[in-house]
Amino acid sequence: MTRIAYFGLPLGALLLEKDGAELTLAALSPTDAPGRRRLDRILGDRVLDARDFDDPRAFERAVEGRLAEAPPELIASWYFTRRLPSRWLDRAPLGAIGVHPSLLPRYRGPNPFFAAIDAGDVVTGVSVHRLVERYDEGDVLATETLPVDERTSWELARALDRPSLRLLRDVVRRIRGGEPLAAAPQNEALAS
Secondary structure, eight states, X not given: OXXXXXXXXXXXXXXHHHTTOEEEEEEEOSSOOTTHHHHHHHHGGGEEEGGGOSSHHHHHHHHHHHHHHSOOSEEEEXXXXXXXXXXXXXXXTTOEEEEESSSTTTXXXXXXXXXXXXXXXXXXXXXXXEOOSSTTOSOEEEEEEEEOTTOOHHHHHHHTHHHHHHHXXXXXXXXXXXXXXXXXXXXXXXXX
């Protein structure tokens, strides 16, 4: 079984756990999101909630302690609100993956929903990419497109949740199964 350290919102961790993944750590983003209590019941002391720490450095120290106690083979992130330091990423021999709600390299960074609407894009989507030291710049492993339609930024963000979770689960399943993944480097000329 592949040991996974997860970073992000509770729903991603719950679905990976449901898929049979061995989550050695679930570090939760400091934002309100459903599923926290259920995840606490399932994973117990493997959950670290960033909201429980007044000092971000204390949260980082707690994460580092957990990573040292139970070294992960893979790191997976679904909407974690902070950049993961390279010293964490380097701990996982299978690497680290993250889901980003745009078609990378377009709209790296925060609030890609507004950027897609503001630019008049007809299509957007989600990308699963390798996490690297620089934010949202790792090789792309999988994408899925979605029409922007007449959605607001909030509506577009919600519409991207299902495809982003589907891709997260699929890529993690493939990595756990030992399947080789084609990684496409991001074209810097297309970065926005």
